[in-house]
Amino acid sequence: MSHLNEHGITHLRHVDLAVPDYDVQRRFYTETWGLTEVGTDGRLSYLAAEGSPEQYVIRLRGGDDKRLDLIAFGADSPASVDALAARLGSQGVQLISDPAALQTAGGGYGFRFFDIDGRTIEISSDVETRQHRAVEEGEAIPVRISHAVMNSDDPNRTRDFYARVLGFKLSDTLWGEHMGEMMHFMRCNDWHHSLAIARGPHTSVHHVSFEMRGLDEYMRGTGRVVRAGIKKIWGPGRHNAGNNTFSYFLDPSGNTMEYTTELEKIETDQWHPSVYDIADPMTQDVWGTADPMSELIARDSFNDPDKGVFVAPPV
Known part of the structure; x- marks a missing residue:
């Protein structure tokens, strides 16, 4: 379909937040908001939506400063990741990392850069999908x-x-x-x-x-x-x-x-x-x-x- 993204960006994967009140936030997102904690690593919590094939949709990091750590978007192929990184570099966009194997949950291939306002953005392909399920009628949790x-x-x-x-x-x-x-x-x-x-x-x-x-x-x-x-x-x-x-x-x-x-x-x-x-x-x-x-x-x-x-x- 021709109206899809010309550079192979496919969808929003996850939003990663740093929070000083890490334990309070973990309880909020699991017990109240309805996400599922699928993994932790020190003061990192990976939170998935039951109906989504993404490894996680929110990552919480305990830290002194409240901040947006990054926004991650999917890409359709490693070739699109490489081409986009080259394009950004040629336009003077500040790359944080060059395309490489990702060390985060689900692996994949991607890179990070600062957008024009200074947000960290990640573009990745080939991230393993997660076992997910159909959210059932009356089940009031995020899909x-x-x-x-x-x-x-x-x-x-x-x-x-x-x-x-x-x-x-x-x-x-x-x-x-x-x-x-x-x-x-x-x-x-x-x-x-x-x-x-x-x-x-x-x-x-x-x-x-x-x-x-x-x-x-x-x-x-x-x-x-x-x-x-x-x-x-x-x-x-x-x-x-x-x-x-x-x-x-x-x-x-x-x-x-x-x-x-x-x-x-x-x-x-x-x-x-x-x-x-x-x-x-x-x-x-x-x-x-x-x-x-x-x-x-x-x-x-x-x-x-x-x-x-x-x-x-x-x-």
Whole structure:
């Protein structure tokens, strides 16, 4: 299908976070959020989604600093990995590592680099898949990682980097009269977005989203997290751009995590990105069940300035 990524990037694999409150976070992601710990290595925890063939979708690392360690994307072949590394190098992008055998769970072949905001990005192919299963009716646990949204103080520059250098395509944009372009939804496959760039005061994680089996499971999961006393920022509701449901929560470290379901698939190259005005209540929540988006809600997902900018993670 010609609308797939021109450089062979296939999908979002995992998001790796460093957290000072490692034990608290491990409990949150396993007991409350519904991920499965599939391995540990010292103060590293590998967390899988039961319905996903990925080895893990979140990696937690206990550390002094809260930071994004990296975002990992899959590639279709070692040749694509090599070609992309050469392309990035020729465009002046700072490589952290050259393509090589990976030492992480599932092995594979990949490399790391800094994106234009200083996030560590990994591209890999040939990672072994994990034994996974169909999530059953009524089972309110994540099926897979859906997308990652990152804050940038120059979201148009970041959008252009991912489009020009990595071949991501723009799906839609959110716009506000006072702030201009607020969020760009970017795709590397037929999901409406695997990555989005939000306007924020600094580089940081905006949110990480997890796909649930369906509406019932999404609502059951939302209720479970609410009952666990976790702060709900926004939702439940349904966005216009992407047509997906949303319930946003703050994890114990202050990173925003989302349950979603029914994210739109784009199955044509003839897609024309729309610009949605955030002042229109239908833009934010077509159901009208969530509180209107406000500065207070937005500020919760600005997060702390990321201490990992242009600093490669130790592992």
